[in-house]
Amino acid sequence: MKTTKSRAQEVDRYVGARIRERRIMLGLTQQQLADMIGVTYQQAHKYERGINRIAAGRLYDIAQALGVTISYFFEGLEQGGQVEMTPRQRMCLELARNFSMIQNGKHQEALSTLARSLADAS
Numbered sequence: 001m002k003t004t005k006s007r008a009q010e011v012d013r014y015v016g017a018r019i020r021e022r023r024i025m026l027g028l029t030q031q032q033l034a035d036m037i038g039v040t041y042q043q044a045h046k047y048e049r050g051i052n053r054i055a056a057g058r059l060y061d062i063a064q065a066l067g068v069t070i071s072y073f074f075e076g077l078e079q080g081g082q083v084e085m086t087p088r089q090r091m092c093l094e095l096a097r098n099f100s101m102i103q104n105g106k107h108q109e110a111l112s113t114l115a116r117s118l119a120d121a122s
Contacts, residue, residue: 023066
């Protein structure tokens with residue numbers, strides 16, 4: 001029984017981490033996501049931390065809000081996917097969030113060109 005419960009908590013944390021990752025990639029705050037799915041900021045935070053379980057209907061709402069299928073949240077779980085992000089993953093998510101916040105299309109294109117140039121120079 002204890003093994004089943006700990007495995008379930010592991011899945012809850014994994015799904016929460018995937019929600020957080022996708023939210024950040026889209027440049028959304030927890031408050032914005034909470035508003036989109038009709039819950040409080042605190043509830044959205046608990047979902048992302050895996051503290052509270054997510055009902056199937058709510059997971060569907062989250063998937064719709066984040067523009068993914070429900071299966072997205074479980075991808076990589078079979079391979080023992082990690083819940084904790086590496087510093088590099090955090091940096092990539094931060095970069096994606098900051099990029100999405102740039103309002104000027106020309107600035108976005110310039111940054112994208114710079115990134116391509118730096119990648120080619122490596």
